[in-house]
Each structure stands twice: as C-alpha cells, then as structure tokens.
Amino acid sequence: MSSRINPFYAKHYATPHGTVPFADILFEDYEPAILEGIRRDKAFIDSIVDNPEEPTFDNTIAISSPDDLLERVTKVFYNQLSANTDDAMDALSQKLAPALAEHANDIMFNKAYFRRVKAVYDHHRDLTPEEQTLLDKAYDAFLRAGVNLPEDVQQRLREINTELGKLTLTFSQNLLKDTNAFTLHITDAGDLSGLPESAIEAAALAAREKDMEGWCFSLHAPSYGPFLTYADNRELRRQLYMAKNTLCTGSSEWSNEDTVRQIVNLRLERAQLLGYKSHADYVLSQRMAESATAVYDLLDKLFDAYIEPARSEVAEIEALARRSQGDGFQLMPWDFAYYGHKLKMERYNIDAEMLRPYFQLDKVIEGVFGLATRLYGITFTEAPDIQVYHPDVKAFRVLDHDGSFLAVLYADFHPRASKSGGAWMTSYKDQWISKEDGNSRPHVSLVMNFTKPTATKPALLTLGEIETFLHEFGHALHGIFANTRFAALSGTNVLWDFVELPSQLMENFAIEPEFLHTFARHYETGEQLPDSLVQRIRDSRNFNVAYACIRQVSFGLLDMAYYTLQQPLAGAIQPFEHDAWLKTQLLPEPEGTCMSTQFSHIMAGGYSAGYYSYKWAEVLDADAFSVFLEHGIFDHTTAQRFRDTILSRGGTEHPMTLYRRFRGCEPTIDALLRRNGIKQ
Numbered sequence: 001m002s003s004r005i006n007p008f009y010a011k012h013y014a015t016p017h018g019t020v021p022f023a024d025i026l027f028e029d030y031e032p033a034i035l036e037g038i039r040r041d042k043a044f045i046d047s048i049v050d051n052p053e054e055p056t057f058d059n060t061i062a063i064s065s066p067d068d069l070l071e072r073v074t075k076v077f078y079n080q081l082s083a084n085t086d087d088a089m090d091a092l093s094q095k096l097a098p099a100l101a102e103h104a105n106d107i108m109f110n111k112a113y114f115r116r117v118k119a120v121y122d123h124h125r126d127l128t129p130e131e132q133t134l135l136d137k138a139y140d141a142f143l144r145a146g147v148n149l150p151e152d153v154q155q156r157l158r159e160i161n162t163e164l165g166k167l168t169l170t171f172s173q174n175l176l177k178d179t180n181a182f183t184l185h186i187t188d189a190g191d192l193s194g195l196p197e198s199a200i201e202a203a204a205l206a207a208r209e210k211d212m213e214g215w216c217f218s219l220h221a222p223s224y225g226p227f228l229t230y231a232d233n234r235e236l237r238r239q240l241y242m243a244k245n246t247l248c249t250g251s252s253e254w255s256n257e258d259t260v261r262q263i264v265n266l267r268l269e270r271a272q273l274l275g276y277k278s279h280a281d282y283v284l285s286q287r288m289a290e291s292a293t294a295v296y297d298l299l300d301k302l303f304d305a306y307i308e309p310a311r312s313e314v315a316e317i318e319a320l321a322r323r324s325q326g327d328g329f330q331l332m333p334w335d336f337a338y339y340g341h342k343l344k345m346e347r348y349n350i351d352a353e354m355l356r357p358y359f360q361l362d363k364v365i366e367g368v369f370g371l372a373t374r375l376y377g378i379t380f381t382e383a384p385d386i387q388v389y390h391p392d393v394k395a396f397r398v399l400d401h402d403g404s405f406l407a408v409l410y411a412d413f414h415p416r417a418s419k420s421g422g423a424w425m426t427s428y429k430d431q432w433i434s435k436e437d438g439n440s441r442p443h444v445s446l447v448m449n450f451t452k453p454t455a456t457k458p459a460l461l462t463l464g465e466i467e468t469f470l471h472e473f474g475h476a477l478h479g480i481f482a483n484t485r486f487a488a489l490s491g492t493n494v495l496w497d498f499v500e501l502p503s504q505l506m507e508n509f510a511i512e513p514e515f516l517h518t519f520a521r522h523y524e525t526g527e528q529l530p531d532s533l534v535q536r537i538r539d540s541r542n543f544n545v546a547y548a549c550i551r552q553v554s555f556g557l558l559d560m561a562y563y564t565l566q567q568p569l570a571g572a573i574q575p576f577e578h579d580a581w582l583k584t585q586l587l588p589e590p591e592g593t594c595m596s597t598q599f600s601h602i603m604a605g606g607y608s609a610g611y612y613s614y615k616w617a618e619v620l621d622a623d624a625f626s627v628f629l630e631h632g633i634f635d636h637t638t639a640q641r642f643r644d645t646i647l648s649r650g651g652t653e654h655p656m657t658l659y660r661r662f663r664g665c666e667p668t669i670d671a672l673l674r675r676n677g678i679k680q
Contacts, residue, residue, distance in 0.1 A: 037070030108145030194232035309546035367519025377401025425475035474506035500617030
C-alpha cells in the first residue's frame with residue numbers, strides 16, 4: 001500500500017512562500033482532493049449554522065475556513081484547465097462540474113445560513129467600509145441566488161446552475177479543439193510571398209514540430225495575424241480567415257451553435273426566475289453601469305462619435321487596394337489587414353516587422369518590470385527555487401520598495417496545444433490579512449500567447465504584443481499590490497466594469513519614448529530604437545483607431561443583444577448575430593462566418609452582459625493617464641496615489657468612490673476622444 005499523501009492535503013505547502021508544489025501533483029490527486037474539499041467546506045458551513053452564539057459579523061461573515069482545501073485545489077485545477085490541459089483534464093472537469101455546482105447551490109440555498117447572515121445585516125456593530133462591503137456582498141449573494149424563493153423554483157435554479165457549469169466548459173473545450181485541429185500547410189515557397197522572415201521561420205518550426213515538410217500556419221494569434229497582414233496570396237488569406245471565423249459552427253465536430261443557444265436561454269430563465277426581465281438586468285444591477293440603458297448610452301455615444309471616421313478609414317484602404325487591383329475590387333475581411341498595412345506604410349513608413357528586432361522578449365520583460373520599479377519601487381527576481389507547471393513558465397519573486405516580500409509572479413508566454421488562445425491574468429492564491437497568517441501575500445500568474453523563439457532568433461515581439469503584455473501586467477499589479485483584510489475583496493475582485501482600468505492604463509505606456517528607450521534595443525547590434533521610429537509609432541498611433549473602436553462597439557452590441565432578450569432565443573445563431581451588430585459592420589460578412597460560437601468572453605468567461613466594460617474602462621484609463629501625462633509618466637507621487645487609492649484597495653469600496661479619490665472628480669469621455677484624435 002502506497003504511503004504517498006495527496007499534496008493538496010497539506011494546508012501549508014513546504015515550498016518557498018507556500019507556492020503550489022506542481023512537481024508533486026499527479027492527475028489522480030485532483031478528484032479526491034476536490035471531493036474532500038467539498039466535504040470539509042460543508043462541515044465548515046455547518047459549524048457556522050450550528051453556532052449557538054448570537055450571529056455577529058465576526059462569527060458569521062468574517063470567519064474564514066480553517067482549511068481552504070477546496071479553494072486551493074480548484075484554483076490549480078481550473079488554471080491548468082486553461083493553460084496546460086489535455087483530454088483527461090477536460091473529461092474530469094465535466095465529471096466534477098455537477099458536484100461543484102451542487103455544493104455552491106447547497107450553500108446559497110441554505111436558509112439557516114442566510115438567517116444568520118440576515119441577522120447580522122439587520123443588526124450589527126459599527127463596521128469599517130471594507131467590513132460593510134463584505135457584509136453587503138454576502139447578503140446580496142444569497143438574494144441573487146434565490147434563497148427566498150419556493151423550493152420548486154430553487155430546484156430549477158439548481159438544475160440551471162449545474163447545466164451552465166457543464167455548457168461553459170463544453171464551449172471552451174470545443175473552441176480549443178477546433179482551433180488546434182486546423183493547419184494551413186504550405187509546401188510551395190511561392191505561397192510565402194510577402195511574409196516576413198519571422199513568420200516564415202515560425203511556420204517552418206511549426207512544421208518540424210508536426211513532422212511535416214514545408215511550413216505550417218495555425219489559428220493562434222502569432223501565426224494568424226502576420227499571415228493576414230503580409231501574405232500576398234489572397235486565396236490563402238481567405239482560407240485562413242474563413243477557418244478562423246467559422247470555428248465551432250455548422251457541422252463541425254465541435255460545433256458550439258446549440259451550446260450558445262442553451263447558454264443564452266438558461267441565463268435568461270435564471271434571471272427571470274430571480275425576478276429580473278433579462279440576464280443583462282440581473283448582471284448590471286451589480287455593475288458600475290447599473291442598467292442596460294447606461295450601457296447602450298455609452299455604446300451609442302461611441303458609435304455616433306466614431307462611425308463616420310471609421311467609414312472613411314475603410315474607404316481609404318479600399319481606394320488604395322483599387323489602385324493596384326482595379327476599380328471593381330471589393331475589399332473583403334481577409335484583405336483589410338493586408339491593404340491596411342500597405343496604407344500605413346505609405347503614410348508613416350512603419351510596421352510591426354520594423355520594430356520586432358528591437359523587442360526581444362527578455363528585454364521587454366526587463367522593460368515592463370523596470371516600469372513598475374520606476375513607478376512603484378518594486379523589484380522582480382527570477383526564482384528557480386519556485387516550481388512551475390510547464391517548462392515554458394518562469395517564476396519571479398516580487399519585493400516591495402523596502403525589500404519586503406510582496407508576491408510571486410508566474411509568467412507563461414508562448415502558445416502550445418494544451419493552452420487556450422488569448423491572454424489573461426489569474427491567481428493561484430489571493431491576498432488577505434489575518435491574525436494567524438499576518439498579511440498573506442498573493443501568487444499571481446500571467447498567461448499569454450506570444451511569438452515563439454526560432455532556431456536562429458530569440459522571441460521577438462510586435463508592438464501589439466507589448467501592449468498585451470502591459471495590459472495583463474496591469475491586472476497583475478492589481479493582484480500584486482492587494483492589501484485588504486478579506487480575500488473576497490482583494491486584487492481584481494472588483495465590479496466587472498472596473499477591472500479593466502489598471503490593465504488599460506498600463507497600455508498607454510507602450511508608445512511613450514521615455515518608456516521605450518529603457519529596453520528597446522536591436523537584438524543583434526544593441527542599437528537603441530531610433531527616435532525616428534519612435535516618432536513614427538506616435539504619429540501612427542491613431543491609424544484605424546475609429547475602425548477598432550467600432551469593432552469593439554459591435555462586440556458590445558452583440559453581447560447586449562443576447563442578454564437583453566426577454567424571450568428565449570429560438571432561431572439560428574448566425575442570423576441573430578447579423579441583425580445584432582448590422583449597423584456597425586464596415587466590411588462584407590462572408591456567408592458561414594460567426595463570432596458567437598467562439599466568443600469566449602461572453603459565453604464561457606465572465607463578460608456576459610459585460611463586454612462593454614472594455615470601452616467603459618477605456619474612458620476611465622484615458623482620463624486617469626492624463627494625470628500621469630500632466631506630472632510625468634514616471635511620476636512616483638502619481639503612481640503611489642494610484643496604488644494607494646485603487647490598486648491596493650481591490651473591491652473594498654464602490655469603484656467610483658475609489659476613482660474620485662484618485663482623480664478628484666468623475667471621468668468624462670472627452671479624454672478618450674482627444675487621445676483618439678476624434679476631438680481636439
């Protein structure tokens with residue numbers, strides 16, 4: 001009989017800073033640890049309910065589990081499901097989803113537990129703002145779950161929650177499998193015409209990894225983006241575009257069409273059982289926007305301000321294409337990046353490949369970390385003693401300006417078949433403060449899909465990838481600087497339409513010369529990024545900015561169309577999508593294409609009735625960054641105020657209260673319009 005102990009059962013891992021002992025964890029450890037975690041969590045809830053003492057904030061709301069097994073194991077499991085999965089992990093997630101949903105339902109429908117929470121809500125001692133926020137959040141969670149509803153309604157809510165848990169997993173798993181299933185295999189070197197050397201090398205490496213001759217292009221961003229931008233072969237551009245934009249549609253083995261319909265309708269049914277007209281009404285009652293009316297007001301203002309400039313941008317690109325292709329040429333979606341790049345070169349003589357040699361990943365890491373050092377005084381040191389979950393991953397120890405330990409940061413930079421597309425920040429451990437643990441610091445993770453190194457070159461990034469890095473790093477800083485009493489309110493645990501402010505604020509630094517000059521050097525010669533190129537970056541910053549804004553507005557309108565429905569969605573997905581965003585479409589929609597079946601943010605992520613938050617936060621970030629521009633982009637006083645009033649405070653108070661504390665007033669759309677050149 002084996003004497004091995006499941007590593008999850010150790011409350012405190014015997015590792016540096018109590019980090020996850022990835023090397024010790026076996027696949028077989030997850031299921032028993034999760035089931036045992038559920039059992040222990042139930043026992044903890046029972047201990048609160050059965051407490052004979054009068055309910056108080058301290059013995060009912062602020063009390064924390066003496067054993068957070070379920071939290072620890074599910075954080076690892078679901079983070080690995082996104083960043084390092086396989087068929088066995090996918091199957092286990094489906095198997096465990098009902099048990100986890102049932103446990104969550106059991107907590108939220110526990111009337112005895114709610115009676116204690118309500119007793120505290122109705123009669124409590126004077127509370128700090130953070131304590132009051134936690135109490136309000138706990139009380140509202142029960143009401144929003146349906147604790148006061150009849151048993152038969154609660155039973156239906158249980159069924160809906162369980163089914164949604166399985167469907168959202170299915171959506172993500174289908175998307176990853178369909179994405180990985182496609183390869184554009186090229187054996188004729190003539191078909192590579194127009195492509196930069198970096199894209200050709202990466203495709204050759206991809207082919208070798210598949211034991212294939214020639215070159216392989218995929219639907220992952222570092223492969224897909226350059227091909228659509230540079231490849232002269234229009235038919236191959238069309239094939240790649242259509243493969244990407246028909247993912248999980250029609251008769252595909254991994255079709256998500258019915259999954260989308262079920263997700264939308266179950267969310268609508270749940271909202272109406274809870275007393276709301278639509279899922280959007282249910283969601284937005286807990287957002288800064290507060291209502292669908294406010295969301296549409298923002299989207300309409302952006303549409304009105306940007307639509308004519310966007311139409312002009314598309315017309316200019318089509319005009320350039322017709323100069324070489326003839327007056328009858330119709331610009332299609334697979335042509336937009338290609339001819340847009342040519343127009344940008346004509347106007348500004350700048351493109352991603354000119355800059356790529358100056359953006360070596362190792363130097364970019366130094367630059368981004370160095371920016372945080374300049375702003376906040378914190379430092380990052382690679383930590384080989386901290387275990388990681390994949391050889392691609394690096395771990396860093398983060399120290400505060402006084403040398404004290406602040407956080408662990410994992411960084412996972414490159415695409416692989418086991419990783420979902422896109423980029424995100426997550427955590428393996430949140431921050432909290434308690435008598436037993438003191439200020440227990442967070443373990444934060446950045447997961448991205450950047451250009452890989454090749455046999456002859458290190459990983460060289462585009463400016464867009466640097467912006468993505470800065471974006472996710474902004475989320476990471478929100479986690480790293482967390483300094484709250486309760487884990488439920490720390491870091492990025494804020495209202496969803498506020499969470500993008502720290503990330504989008506950091507993107508602003510990407511085109512600032514003072515920042516670029518700290519790290520941007522040619523990977524072979526060491527030459528600093530020339531001032532002439534920096535100026536061209538700045539001159540071209542608003543190239544196609546209106547088109548990009550309308551594209552985001554279109555996604556927001558599609559999201560709201562699904563989630564403001566008050567009757568079940570009965571028809572086909574593609575016609576619904578077409579009608580939902582019709583007024584924003586600036587290019588033809590090829591038959592068979594569909595965004596909804598791969599729109600993870602609103603179907604499987606946390607952005608249902610919330611995609612508008614990117615533009616909402618963009619209004620905030622433009623307004624907030626104007627303070628940095630006014631005082632100097634490295635101004636420590638401004639940065640410290642941002643850290644103290646926003647980054648460290650998490651969700652302890654209403655976001656607008658925190659923002660006013662930083663800015664001195666509420667934001668307006670004006671700073672964004674000025675930054676984009678829409679308004680002088």
